[in-house]
Amino acid sequence: MAADTPVTLLILGAGGDLTHRLLLPGIGSLLKVEPSRKVQIVGADRTDLTAAQWKKRVEESFATVPVPARPARSALAKTRYQQTDLLNPEQLSALLAGCSGPLVIYFALPPSVSMKVCKLLENVDLPDDTRLALEKPFGGDEKSARAFNAQLHKLVLEDHIFRVDHFLGRSTVFNLIGLRFANRILQPVWNAEHIERVEIIYDEDLALEGRAGYYDGAGALRDMLQSHLLQVLGVFAMESIADLSAQEVQDQKAQVLRATHLWGGSAKKSSKRARYTAGQIGRRKIPAYTREKGVDPSRETETLAQVQVEVRNNRWAGVPFTLRSGKALGAPRKQVIAYFRPVPHLPGGFDNTAAPDKLIIDLTPGAVSFVLTMNAEGSPMDLEQKTLRAELAPGWMLPYGEVLREVLDGDNLLSVRSDAAESCWRIMDPVLKAWKAGRVPMETYPAGSAGPAGWLPADSVVE
Ligand SMILES: NC(=O)C1=CN([C@@H]2O[C@H](COP(=O)(O)OP(=O)(O)OC[C@H]3O[C@@H](n4cnc5c(N)ncnc54)[C@H](OP(=O)(O)O)[C@@H]3O)[C@@H](O)[C@H]2O)C=CC1
Numbered sequence: 001m002a003a004d005t006p007v008t009l010l011i012l013g014a015g016g017d018l019t020h021r022l023l024l025p026g027i028g029s030l031l032k033v034e035p036s037r038k039v040q041i042v043g044a045d046r047t048d049l050t051a052a053q054w055k056k057r058v059e060e061s062f063a064t065v066p067v068p069a070r071p072a073r074s075a076l077a078k079t080r081y082q083q084t085d086l087l088n089p090e091q092l093s094a095l096l097a098g099c100s101g102p103l104v105i106y107f108a109l110p111p112s113v114s115m116k117v118c119k120l121l122e123n124v125d126l127p128d129d130t131r132l133a134l135e136k137p138f139g140g141d142e143k144s145a146r147a148f149n150a151q152l153h154k155l156v157l158e159d160h161i162f163r164v165d166h167f168l169g170r171s172t173v174f175n176l177i178g179l180r181f182a183n184r185i186l187q188p189v190w191n192a193e194h195i196e197r198v199e200i201i202y203d204e205d206l207a208l209e210g211r212a213g214y215y216d217g218a219g220a221l222r223d224m225l226q227s228h229l230l231q232v233l234g235v236f237a238m239e240s241i242a243d244l245s246a247q248e249v250q251d252q253k254a255q256v257l258r259a260t261h262l263w264g265g266s267a268k269k270s271s272k273r274a275r276y277t278a279g280q281i282g283r284r285k286i287p288a289y290t291r292e293k294g295v296d297p298s299r300e301t302e303t304l305a306q307v308q309v310e311v312r313n314n315r316w317a318g319v320p321f322t323l324r325s326g327k328a329l330g331a332p333r334k335q336v337i338a339y340f341r342p343v344p345h346l347p348g349g350f351d352n353t354a355a356p357d358k359l360i361i362d363l364t365p366g367a368v369s370f371v372l373t374m375n376a377e378g379s380p381m382d383l384e385q386k387t388l389r390a391e392l393a394p395g396w397m398l399p400y401g402e403v404l405r406e407v408l409d410g411d412n413l414l415s416v417r418s419d420a421a422e423s424c425w426r427i428m429d430p431v432l433k434a435w436k437a438g439r440v441p442m443e444t445y446p447a448g449s450a451g452p453a454g455w456l457p458a459d460s461v462v463e
């Protein structure tokens, strides 16, 4: 769909955190890059807001970008808000009746409410060319993900469903595709013959930040590994693509996820979980997770998760992929690291041995570093590792701007297809079950530390 076709963006849950902090700034960053894009933003929520209060919210979110005056004025002139109890069938129908197509319905709602609204939408006349944009989690396990997909397919076709994963919108996809397929250097070594192991790490120095309502029911595994990090794995490990079309990328990503299984087939041996205790990050004093406001310690929610998987296909069999993410860690570390195998033969005569070469892909801000063994300064017989580094340009808009652009244009390149969403649960369900049954101990780490000792190999990159 051409970018100048007017589209209605109906945000359900417009009074919430996602809308205010991410969606509206995202749309603002899109308007900054594409000022003539025509989009009418309609907000709906049960919160009682006047038209002026809603416009002020949109204006405040735009100011964080900031959006240039002309597109901001145009979007503000068109935007409106409709107080709606979305679980009330009459109110929901009235809301939809007032929206013309092409229409994007963005579910910025708690997942349980989204599911109920989708059920109600079965009895509502949707405008032609209605697309649905959904936030993770897409279901709560493989079974519920399948049921939710079936429910969505009662409303619109799969190519009109956009399961949003903002990691796919942070230039990750394009940077990885360019790095892998736009030069001749990496393609021949991108396989198990040359790569010994891979780590996909998203350690955050943020703690709970008042998000107990969501996070305490999710935990690090559902929040990050089952969703974002498996998507990154999919793009890192996929076969080559013919072009940058949605079908090519979705097909290859889905193939990788279908081939992905827990390392050794054992949830107990392949997974670790931990929770932070009181500590300090910089000057911030962090309470123990169990003492954070809104946390129910009996839920046993993990704040750090690590899972090892294997992609059982010709390219990757035998290579462990470690996925890890957590909160309240001392140093943020958001990287994909490929560790290369040793050279088949190191010429005799060097004073020391060669350390394994590494390729480090920084996810945010984007950068690529090759850490290669070569001659040291001083004695030519001495070897050391040197880093060749390239900074990647920051995304031209916010990650949510990139995903919203695709949704508004009706292009599924950056969304998660139904089969991939189900595969992600299929991979992680056994871990969730093993944790629930207490088969993997809950470890602890002080906030501000690097996490429990010994989780990653000693030579794991620390910068
Ligand atoms: N916030 C974030 O950083 C991120 C959020 N997400 C996902 O986005 C979604 C929304 O999250 P978030 O914005 O944080 O959640 P919030 O709870 O902040 O916002 C949800 C909004 O929906 C409203 N709502 C709930 N039920 C109804 C109803 N029946 N009728 C009308 N309005 C209703 C809520 O109103 P009330 O307050 O009255 O309940 C609230 O304003 C979730 O799926 C989450 O997983 C994904 C990535 C990041």
Ligand SMILES: O=C1O[C@H](COP(=O)(O)O)[C@@H](O)[C@H](O)[C@H]1O
Residues within 6 Å of the ligand: 166, 204, 206, 223
């Ligand atoms: O979806 C989520 O992502 C963020 C991390 O992404 P970032 O772009 O903000 O770095 C994470 O903090 C949050 O818990 C999770 O819900």
